[in-house]
Amino acid sequence: MAETINGLYKAEVIHRRGPWRNFEAVEYATLEWVDWFNHRRLLEPIGNIPPAEAEEQYYAAADIIDMAA
Structure with missing residues (x-):
C-alpha cells in the first residue's frame, strides 16, 4: 500500500x-498534496466523499464505549 501512495x-x-x-x-508542495489526498479527494467506494469526511461519519455513527484501564 505504501508503495502505491509513494x-x-x-x-x-x-x-x-x-x-x-x-x-x-x-x-x-508535499503538504498541499497530503491535504488534498486526505481532505478533498473524492472516493467512489465510500459515496464520493473525502476520506476525512467518511472517517468523521464513521466515528459519529459508532457506539464508542469507554474502556476502563
Whole structure:
C-alpha cells in the first residue's frame, strides 16, 4: 500500500511540478498534496466523499464505549 501512495505522490507532485527551487518548495508542495489526498479527494467506494469526511461519519455513527484501564 505504501508503495502505491509513494508512486502517486512522485507522479503527481515531484515529477509533474519539478524542477524544484529548494527543499522548502518541495515541502510546501508535499503538504498541499497530503491535504488534498486526505481532505478533498473524492472516493467512489465510500459515496464520493473525502476520506476525512467518511472517517468523521464513521466515528459519529459508532457506539464508542469507554474502556476502563
